[in-house]
Amino acid sequence: MDHHEELPSAVAAEALLALADEHHARPARPLGTREAAGHLVKVYALEAPGRTVTDADAAAALQVAEDHLTLGRLRGSLGLAVLIVHAGGDGDYVLVHSWIEGDMADLAVFVGPVGRPDLLRPGRAGLAPCVWEAAVLAHEREAFSRHVLDGTGPLGERLTAWGADTVEGTVR
Numbered sequence: 268m269d270h271h272e273e274l275p276s277a278v279a280a281e282a283l284l285a286l287a288d289e290h291h292a293r294p295a296r297p298l299g300t301r302e303a304a305g306h307l308v309k310v311y312a313l314e315a316p317g318r319t320v321t322d323a324d325a326a327a328a329l330q331v332a333e334d335h336l337t338l339g340r341l342r343g344s345l346g347l348a349v350l351i352v353h354a355g356g357d358g359d360y361v362l363v364h365s366w367i368e369g370d371m372a373d374l375a376v377f378v379g380p381v382g383r384p385d386l387l388r389p390g391r392a393g394l395a396p397c398v399w400e401a402a403v404l405a406h407e408r409e410a411f412s413r414h415v416l417d418g419t420g421p422l423g424e425r426l427t428a429w430g431a432d433t434v435e436g437t438v439r
């Protein structure tokens with residue numbers, strides 16, 4: 268498409284430009300690797316301006332992840348997962364991403380009002396990660412491929428390297 272041509276009618280130019288004007292980086296920080304429902308789970312906090320992921324938020328999200336991962340083996344889980352606890356601008360989000368058989372992944376997104384982990388529920392069908400969550404998951408795809416799939420040496424060493432390879436700082 269030539270930049271001088273008119274945009275296709277499906278492009279919401281004003282909405283895209285408004286998003287671009289408001290877009291900002293968000294801090295991401297690793298909260299360690301934990302065990303839940305027979306899985307190694309790498310945990311992250313993502314925080315919108317003015318929001319903080321507390322220890323209680325992380326514990327509640329880990330419980331959501333454990334409940335979801337309990338049936339992971341039935342979905343082909345390989346026992347590795349990533350948990351994102353996102354204190355968003357418009358609510359709280361918990362993403363549980365696990366690696367499954369056939370070089371595939373399983374993703375569950377839970378949503379709820381600010382500060383009410385008891386009200387986290389599965390997101391609507393088709394809901395996908397936001398730009399900040401996707402940045403963390405993109406890093407995790409690379410870390411999984413680099414350390415676990417393409418790594419050498421004993422599996423325990425590969426998993427240790429995977430667990431240590433985290434996103435820290437701002438994500439866009």
